[in-house]
Amino acid sequence: MQLNLMSEAVRTILQGDGAAAKEPGREAEAGFLWDFWYPAVRSAEIRGNRLVTAMLLEVPLVLGRTAEGKAFAMRDSCPHRGMPLSYGHFDGQTVECSYHGWRFDACTARCVEIPSLTSQDKLKVDRVFAGHYPCEEHDGYVWVYMNTTGTRLPDTVPAAPALPVFSKKYKITHLACDLPSHVDQGIIGLMDPAHGPFVHQSWFWRSKHSIHEKQKQFEPIPYGFRMSPHSPSSNSAPYQLLKRITGEGVTTTIDFVLPNMRLEEIHSGKMWFSSRATVTPVRRDLCRIDFVAAWNLPFLPVFLFRMFGKTFLRQDQETMIRQAEGLKHDPHLMLIDDADRPAKWYFALKANLLESRRTGAKMEHPMSGPVTLRWRS
Numbered sequence: 001m002q003l004n005l006m007s008e009a010v011r012t013i014l015q016g017d018g019a020a021a022k023e024p025g026r027e028a029e030a031g032f033l034w035d036f037w038y039p040a041v042r043s044a045e046i047r048g049n050r051l052v053t054a055m056l057l058e059v060p061l062v063l064g065r066t067a068e069g070k071a072f073a074m075r076d077s078c079p080h081r082g083m084p085l086s087y088g089h090f091d092g093q094t095v096e097c098s099y100h101g102w103r104f105d106a107c108t109a110r111c112v113e114i115p116s117l118t119s120q121d122k123l124k125v126d127r128v129f130a131g132h133y134p135c136e137e138h139d140g141y142v143w144v145y146m147n148t149t150g151t152r153l154p155d156t157v158p159a160a161p162a163l164p165v166f167s168k169k170y171k172i173t174h175l176a177c178d179l180p181s182h183v184d185q186g187i188i189g190l191m192d193p194a195h196g197p198f199v200h201q202s203w204f205w206r207s208k209h210s211i212h213e214k215q216k217q218f219e220p221i222p223y224g225f226r227m228s229p230h231s232p233s234s235n236s237a238p239y240q241l242l243k244r245i246t247g248e249g250v251t252t253t254i255d256f257v258l259p260n261m262r263l264e265e266i267h268s269g270k271m272w273f274s275s276r277a278t279v280t281p282v283r284r285d286l287c288r289i290d291f292v293a294a295w296n297l298p299f300l301p302v303f304l305f306r307m308f309g310k311t312f313l314r315q316d317q318e319t320m321i322r323q324a325e326g327l328k329h330d331p332h333l334m335l336i337d338d339a340d341r342p343a344k345w346y347f348a349l350k351a352n353l354l355e356s357r358r359t360g361a362k363m364e365h366p367m368s369g370p371v372t373l374r375w376r377s
């Protein structure tokens, strides 16, 4: 068959599945932050020799766990002819492609067998690799380090994020929801202080009429910013309850850290609550919030927290589904001071990080020191 007679589709297939993603323009255009850890699936989803699929930053992945219990992540595409490896067979050590039976070591993605080769063939099987990504399990998630397509892994990959906990015994729970929007919209939605009274009206939390002026101190931290430790808002019932039980003050600290993470810690005496929300880009038009919370508050059973948490997430999700209708038409948007200042910092942090990666210079922080923001919510 002549190349010039091939259909566009066939030509694309023969160019190899990574070809499109390797064009630098295409990656930049998607607005993803590469070379960071992202949660791919919940640990509990991988049982026995099951292969599961996920997508991160528009990269299709196949994940599993070896007989020794080590989680692994490979690009869900056979380097031979692009068959998704997830259709193949996993024996606890190697993944066998369903098309021509090439086998790959699950942890290194190195090819260990090409069944069609004869003793005459010169092809070095161990020089063939499927795509693979570093993988770690923490807090009930399988994390995958998404290094930029087509680049070598750095010699040392930083450790995957772990949720801070403050006692030996604690309760922990996970929630997730999909948002039909770009990760940037998901993230600025997560850190937006002004939507609370309109989106999160609930009898157990607050009403629209409790809106009042607030002022919060923020400070720069590496790759992000912190809402400095403070006593949480007086119009929220759960904080009032906590204060009454411990008889001590309540302090909250909230951090945002690139690429996508909001961490919150609440302390009152020996009692604590710690949570993390990450917004992970699946595709450029789809992201997912993964929320994990841990606490040692005896009066807060998991089922009750989940009930409140799900309500909150559903409120955010419904709002963003509706917002996505509007964003489809590419409207002109505004970010206002001070309520949208965290969103501005997020965009500046992201731009400065990309700039520092491009030039090799130190990353500039958009905040030169502590700042007080004022808004009504």
Ligand code: FES
Pocket: 078, 079, 080, 081, 082, 083, 097, 098, 099, 100, 101, 102
């Ligand atoms: S496509 Fe996987 S072995 Fe041929």
Ligand SMILES: [Fe+2]
Pocket: 189, 190, 195, 199, 200, 316
């Ligand atoms: Fe919200």
